[in-house]
Amino acid sequence: MDILQINEIQKARKMKNDVKIKILKYFLSLFNGIFLIIGAIIFGCGIWILWDENSFIGTLLPTDHEDILSVSAYCFLAIGITVTIVCFVGCIGSIKEVKHLLFLYCLFLSLIFILQLSIGLAVLSQYSNIETLLGKKTIEAINHYVNDSFSKELKWNFLDLIQKEFQCxxxxxxxxxxxxxxxxxxxxxxxxxxxxxxxxxxxxxxxxxxxxYPQGCSTHMKQWLSGNVATVLVAAAALLLIEVLQFIMAVNLFKSIKIKENY
Known part of the structure; x- marks a missing residue:
């Protein structure tokens, strides 16, 4: 094989690698955009929890546990901001072909993946406790209905809303x-x-x-809880899948850029 043939082979490989880089950049930007939208939704959930005093869990949550709701809200805000930063690092790293940023991007994705997986498993393990707490606090609100010494009249109004809405x-x-x-x-x-x-x-x-109304509200409340938990878990699973795809594409882009530098 002469030098001309070797050059042609190297040129073909370089062109193939360049096309691969362009494709990876496109899809990485696409998934980064989806990831950013999900991050914005998570951030919005944190804002909603902090500002909406009439939320379902917030209304029935006991006073001594209200800090849990605030911590959860701030965790959502932190995740939303972190996702935005990660997307920014990933976009700059892929567009400018900066290997150090792509490495940092993969590291952040790995940490977020582990954190989300841990939170999802924690929610599943505590689901029965959450359901029990929901019933316990509802019964407590019933016991203290129209009692001026009870902590929040908001709980009475919320019970009325549930019973009227679900006819229970x-x-x-x-x-x-x-x-x-x-x-x-x-x-x-x-x-x-x-x-x-x-x-x-x-x-x-x-x-x-x-x-x-002959039927109690427990069935409707449990259905609401399970439906929302299922929605959150499905969204989390979709997000985990996106993160895996982002990680794979970022690693491949990192390798392709490294190959490009050797030509």
Whole structure:
């Protein structure tokens, strides 16, 4: 094989490598854009948790556990900001073909992957405890309904909203309201029936014509919880898959740039 043939082979390999670099740059930028959008959504969730006092878990969460919600919100904010920084590093590293930035990009992706996987496993392991806490705090809110000494009237309004929206009464059934000493045997929250709610009072008198919703709210609340947890886990799984693809493409781009420098 003469020198001309060797040069032609090297030229063909260089062209093939250049095309590979362009393709990797394109898809890495595409996945970085998706990753950035997801990061913005996560950041928005953190803002929503901090500003929305009427959130489902926030309303029923006990006062001594409210810091957990704040910590979770700040974790979302931190993840959103970190994802933005990682995307920026990845874009600059791929566009400018800077190997050190691509290495740093892969390192950040690995750390985020491990963190997300740990959080997902933690949520799954604590799901039953979260479900139990949700029922416990709902029963507590029922027991203290219309009691001025209770911590937040917001919890009463939220119970009314759940019962009216899902047409249910109590957590297990309407007999849960018998636990409340301030509610007589002839009265129930107006939201427990199809009666028109009187804005001047939370309670309605039960008559023979009053229709009380027979089903408790536990099923609907558990369905809400499981649905949201499932959504979060599916989104997390999709994000993990994207991170794996980003890592693979970044490693290949790193190798291709290294090969290009040797020509």
């Amino acid at each position: 009464c109590g957590y297990y059934n309407s007999s849960d309201w018998e636990r409340n000493d301030l509610i007589g045997s002839t009265s129930l929250p107006c939201s427990c029936s199809n009666s028109t709610v009187d804005t001047s009072t939370s309670l309605c008198t039960i008559t023979e014509n009053t229709y009380i």
